[in-house]
Amino acid sequence: MLQKLADNYVSAAAVILFGIGFTTLLLNKNLVRKIIGFSFMDSAMFLFLAAQGYIEGGKAPILDPDQLTARTTFINPVPAGLVLTGIVVSVSVTALMLALTVRLYRRYHSLDIDEICRLAGKEES
Amino acid sequence: MSNRFRVLRAFFTESESPLDTDQIRTLTGSVPDNRPGDADMLVTHENNIRWSGRNLDNRFEKSKKRITAVYRVFSVLAAVMIIAVLLFTVTDLPSFGGVEKPTQNEVQQRYLEKGLEEGGATNLVANMILDYRAFDTLGESNVLFMAVCTVILLLRISQGDTDRRLREENDDRHFEPKNDLILQTGARVLVPVIQLFGIYVILNGHLGPGGGFSGGAIMGAGLILYLSAFGFARTERFFTFRTFKTVSFTALSFYALSKAYSFFTGANHLPSVITTGTPGAILSAGLILPLNIAVGLVVCCTMYAFYTLFRKGDM
Numbered sequence: 153m154l155q156k157l158a159d160n161y162v163s164a165a166a167v168i169l170f171g172i173g174f175t176t177l178l179l180n181k182n183l184v185r186k187i188i189g190f191s192f193m194d195s196a197m198f199l200f201l202a203a204q205g206y207i208e209g210g211k212a213p214i215l216d217p218d219q220l221t222a223r224t225t226f227i228n229p230v231p232a233g234l235v236l237t238g239i240v241v242s243v244s245v246t247a248l249m250l251a252l253t254v255r256l257y258r259r260y261h262s263l264d265i266d267e268i269c270r271l272a273g274k275e276e277s
Numbered sequence: 278m279s280n281r282f283r284v285l286r287a288f289f290t291e292s293e294s295p296l297d298t299d300q301i302r303t304l305t306g307s308v309p310d311n312r313p314g315d316a317d318m319l320v321t322h323e324n325n326i327r328w329s330g331r332n333l334d335n336r337f338e339k340s341k342k343r344i345t346a347v348y349r350v351f352s353v354l355a356a357v358m359i360i361a362v363l364l365f366t367v368t369d370l371p372s373f374g375g376v377e378k379p380t381q382n383e384v385q386q387r388y389l390e391k392g393l394e395e396g397g398a399t400n401l402v403a404n405m406i407l408d409y410r411a412f413d414t415l416g417e418s419n420v421l422f423m424a425v426c427t428v429i430l431l432l433r434i435s436q437g438d439t440d441r442r443l444r445e446e447n448d449d450r451h452f453e454p455k456n457d458l459i460l461q462t463g464a465r466v467l468v469p470v471i472q473l474f475g476i477y478v479i480l481n482g483h484l485g486p487g488g489g490f491s492g493g494a495i496m497g498a499g500l501i502l503y504l505s506a507f508g509f510a511r512t513e514r515f516f517t518f519r520t521f522k523t524v525s526f527t528a529l530s531f532y533a534l535s536k537a538y539s540f541f542t543g544a545n546h547l548p549s550v551i552t553t554g555t556p557g558a559i560l561s562a563g564l565i566l567p568l569n570i571a572v573g574l575v576v577c578c579t580m581y582a583f584y585t586l587f588r589k590g591d592m
Contacts, residue, residue: 157364159372167367171360178352207381208374213401214485215393217557226401228385233406233413236490240417244424247583251431254587 162203170196183253183263187246194242198235205231397553398483398562406488407565407572411536417490418532418572421579422525428583434590445590455508464506471499479573483562489569493576500581509589518592521578528571535564 157164173192180186205228213226257263260271371378388405396404406414434441479492504512542549554561585592 156368167363175356215399251428
């Protein structure tokens, strides 16, 4: 089993990174730290996806115009395209979360999620 | 100095007591505006300070601490369990770098073998994301655009609100470097190089590594460096909210229309004026080069808009 983990060391590292991000998300009350944890999870996902496309000895899928007919092994281009989509979405989501955090800080002058919930509850009643 | 430090600490520590009116006054040099929302807020604040400081029952505090400890233990346990289960799954995955995987199927083979013939770009990834899967990339650019729109909704200060505007500018003057000699000299050397490299990456996207997203991000970073070094007065000469609107809208509609034409002619087997050209030439690969430029412009504007909106609440 350890041998198999060592074979798949990139995926294993991605999974552990995901766990670290998840723990950050759960343990911190500060909203900015939660967003950092979220970004960790995003990066872990991209690492995992990109690792699936790698082929031993494969080159980046860019042809040389002088030798178009030469047969070379290329890595799988599909995960690269999917990761690109993922990165763009994660940038947008991070920006959106940070903007919401700024608004919350302006209203409640705190980044502590419990504090914000308490103040919001008080405001309602 | 200490005030600045306090604000930074409020951003990065877990339970910093909120700023009160006096602190805001000393920080910004002006009294916070007296709109009803903010006034209520300040009242709530004072209550809140009284509440959390003195009147809280000791026993309540203790039980709260215990609940927090239990929560922490359980969340660490949950995270460890998730890592364990996922690691167990990883042991069943096909090994890293192997050829015999379900991901190595006919889809990627088609992209690699027919890509040059059908798309015309020697960078097969560009071929895939801007020709075969161009619709997906249009969606991505729109996601970025929509994210900026939402951030504008959340953070942009309205034109009439001069109080807030002045306060933000005051903050900007306090917390951002102003006429920093090292930064300005560095920017004078670096910004042209960065912009040139960004343009190269965009224009070379169909021939080598690069493309609209990476090149646009590089150009956006160059603009941000220029802004931090020279301030808003210099950047507003060429980049305002109006520029952002025009460039993003033009690029996105160009993308949608040109790709609509290409899909229409392709699906109906009509002759198309777009040819793939000779592989390796700069003007080749049909629509991929113009689409890369459009995507690059959108990404560049987006990065710059995010920065300015978070910094000043306007562009």
